[in-house]
Amino acid sequence: MQLFKKLIPPDNWKLPVILALGVFTGLGIFSFHISNASSYLGDKPETCVNCHIMAPQYATWSHSSHREWAHCNDCHVPHGNIISKYYFKAKDGLRHASMFTLRLEPQVIYIREAGRKVVRQNCIRCHSELLTDSRLMNYNRNTNEFRRNRDCLECHRVTPHGRVNSLSSVPNARVPLPGPVAPGWLNNAIKAKNK
Amino acid sequence: MKSIQEILKEKPALGWLIFIATVVLVFLLGMLASSIVQRRAEAVFAYTPEVTFSENEPRNSKWGELFPREYNSYLKTADTTFKSKYNGSTMVDMLEESPRMVVLWAGYLFSRDYNQGRGHYYAIEDIQKTLRTGGVPSPQPNTCWACKSPDVPRLISQTGPAEFYRGTWDTKGPEVVNPIGCADCHDSKTMNLRISRPALIEAFEARGMDISKATHQEMRSLVCAQCHVEYYFNKNMIEGVQYLVFPWKNGTTAEDIEKYYDEIEFSDWTHALSRAPMIKAQHPDYEIYLTGIHASRGVSCADCHMPFISEGGIKFTDHHLQSPLNSISNSCQVCHREETEELIRDVYSRQDKLIENRDILETLLVRCHVEAKTAWDLGAGEEQMKDILTDIRRAQWRWDFSAAGHGSSFHSPVELGRLISGGIAVAQEARVKLARLLATLGHNREIPYPDISTKAKAQDFIGLDMKKHNDDKKIFLETVLPGWVKEATEREKSYDH
Numbered sequence: 001m002q003l004f005k006k007l008i009p010p011d012n013w014k015l016p017v018i019l020a021l022g023v024f025t026g027l028g029i030f031s032f033h034i035s036n037a038s039s040y041l042g043d044k045p046e047t048c049v050n051c052h053i054m055a056p057q058y059a060t061w062s063h064s065s066h067r068e069w070a071h072c073n074d075c076h077v078p079h080g081n082i083i084s085k086y087y088f089k090a091k092d093g094l095r096h097a098s099m100f101t102l103r104l105e106p107q108v109i110y111i112r113e114a115g116r117k118v119v120r121q122n123c124i125r126c127h128s129e130l131l132t133d134s135r136l137m138n139y140n141r142n143t144n145e146f147r148r149n150r151d152c153l154e155c156h157r158v159t160p161h162g163r164v165n166s167l168s169s170v171p172n173a174r175v176p177l178p179g180p181v182a183p184g185w186l187n188n189a190i191k192a193k194n195k
Numbered sequence: 196m197k198s199i200q201e202i203l204k205e206k207p208a209l210g211w212l213i214f215i216a217t218v219v220l221v222f223l224l225g226m227l228a229s230s231i232v233q234r235r236a237e238a239v240f241a242y243t244p245e246v247t248f249s250e251n252e253p254r255n256s257k258w259g260e261l262f263p264r265e266y267n268s269y270l271k272t273a274d275t276t277f278k279s280k281y282n283g284s285t286m287v288d289m290l291e292e293s294p295r296m297v298v299l300w301a302g303y304l305f306s307r308d309y310n311q312g313r314g315h316y317y318a319i320e321d322i323q324k325t326l327r328t329g330g331v332p333s334p335q336p337n338t339c340w341a342c343k344s345p346d347v348p349r350l351i352s353q354t355g356p357a358e359f360y361r362g363t364w365d366t367k368g369p370e371v372v373n374p375i376g377c378a379d380c381h382d383s384k385t386m387n388l389r390i391s392r393p394a395l396i397e398a399f400e401a402r403g404m405d406i407s408k409a410t411h412q413e414m415r416s417l418v419c420a421q422c423h424v425e426y427y428f429n430k431n432m433i434e435g436v437q438y439l440v441f442p443w444k445n446g447t448t449a450e451d452i453e454k455y456y457d458e459i460e461f462s463d464w465t466h467a468l469s470r471a472p473m474i475k476a477q478h479p480d481y482e483i484y485l486t487g488i489h490a491s492r493g494v495s496c497a498d499c500h501m502p503f504i505s506e507g508g509i510k511f512t513d514h515h516l517q518s519p520l521n522s523i524s525n526s527c528q529v530c531h532r533e534e535t536e537e538l539i540r541d542v543y544s545r546q547d548k549l550i551e552n553r554d555i556l557e558t559l560l561v562r563c564h565v566e567a568k569t570a571w572d573l574g575a576g577e578e579q580m581k582d583i584l585t586d587i588r589r590a591q592w593r594w595d596f597s598a599a600g601h602g603s604s605f606h607s608p609v610e611l612g613r614l615i616s617g618g619i620a621v622a623q624e625a626r627v628k629l630a631r632l633l634a635t636l637g638h639n640r641e642i643p644y645p646d647i648s649t650k651a652k653a654q655d656f657i658g659l660d661m662k663k664h665n666d667d668k669k670i671f672l673e674t675v676l677p678g679w680v681k682e683a684t685e686r687e688k689s690y691d692h
Contacts, residue, residue, distance in 0.1 A: 006199055007199055009199075009200075010200055020217070023221070024221070024224075027221070027224050027225065027228060028224070030228055031224070031227060031228045031231060034228070034231050034232060034235060035231045049238075051234070052234070052237060052238035052241050052242070055241075055242065056510075059503075059510070060503070060510065062412075063498075063502070063503040063529070064529065065529050065530040067493075068492060068493045068494075100234065101227065101230045101231070101234070162505065162510065164505055164508055164509075164510055166508055168508070168509075169508055169509055169510050170509070170510050170511070171242075171509065171511075172242070172244075172262060172264075172265065172386065172511055172512075173242070173510075173511075174242075174386070174387060174388070174411060175242065176411070177238040177239070177241075177242060178235055178238055179239065180235075180236070180239050181232050181235050181236060
């Protein structure tokens, strides 16, 4: 409080400082708004195509059998507890956001080790019966070894995104990408004027 | 501690430092904001094609220049080689397969000609060739074109739906020439799915629903529901216009639709033998699909009939619309991990079992019509026949609703089983009443089942002059059709300037 009081400008500086702070806050709110920042707290799959380079992942998922049962977050963030979920989400999300902003995305996006572990846990979360079904021993005597030490994705690589995932792999997919930055009424007004 | 004013008074350089730090911060924040704006703008353009043709471009090949993969796969609907146990893309003369249908449709144009359809590619050719559209003037209105071509939304955008429907079928022959294709389902600017047929929009409105609120996944079925539905032509809305209406006001089940038709006392035709006021079910594919397990699990038409396929490094929607029995791996095995043969066997077993009872119902209906005719011939009165004719109408509606669709016995086997068994009960009820009436009229013997073992015999039985109808069509195809094609080619040349 003491420190805060020290930062209060003298009376004749107050107006410029208020204006400067307003500029900062406004720019912050603008960035927050156009990046759909609040959507990142939710679980909607549309959020993941806020960055259009995720379109191949969205399109392949929406044509897969997982579409009706599992959304992006069901597989790609941990579900142990709310803290681990949002911690991972923030970590992964900030990485994605930085890569996207700095245009560092590779032509083909691969999942990283941390993400892979999370996905594996989530495979098991839903499909645990596949690991506990002792009848599988009949088919393969290494079942026990496999289920402890191997990764679902080692074999089930096409689930659910398929193996072709370059940024240019779905040029015509209909994906719910974010619309134009300017609000609809403004775009309509411009269109009407141009007519 | 000193206040900041005092510090700054002593060290003015610090003021400058704060100023520069702020400039850098605002600069970076501005960069971030503009990067976000830029990448969002990219999203708008990255997946929106630069379209060079007009909004209602009817020529599929023009769209194909921008979407070669989708267009090339669409062209495969020209392939007629695939034949499954009951359906497929080969044209099958259904009246030859089941001559009973000729008797069921006596007095109606379907008794002349009814084929198992081919792919979308042949939509125009096949409607021109069918005997149901006849010669000039055609016995059909322009409403019959409504589902056949992307020329339809083009023409409707010019005149509105009612004026499009007005007049006999032959009057719009030179205008409607491109088979079902791109503009029927796609918005030319965004390539998003769109509803191009007013009838579906109006059907939603009649139920107090707004089709523009449909999700993308719903649209992947609704674009098909523009045509693959039950419909009728309403002659009482606008003078001289047979207006296309989907009878969904009470709902989309066979009973809901029947109730709707009963309420407006509608019948497509009066049966030539039994004089029953009949309703012809068209192809209620969408309505039947809605009652099935795939629909309730969120699977759309496109999920199975237009699966995602991969060609080189590109994935796209297969526009070769066809029976999924010809694309089991892309259509079925995305979700069902059984062997191909086993999946096909599952489909066939459902079809076999349902068709077994559908055939029984079909035979019963032939008997109903023939027995009712005998009753009339023996002098039965209108009042005596009324209930019987209503039963015949109801029983045949249930049969037609089950038989007219493509693949309905797979889409919803339980619903179809319900309809067919209900139909059998109603048909037998009619026959019990007929037996009682015939006995009253002094006829207490079995009425022989007619010899309708072939299409020709059945058509002869109901008194059709097939030679005349075939000749009329021949004259139309040889003298009128070439003129249509020439006129259309001339007209379309002007589109490119």
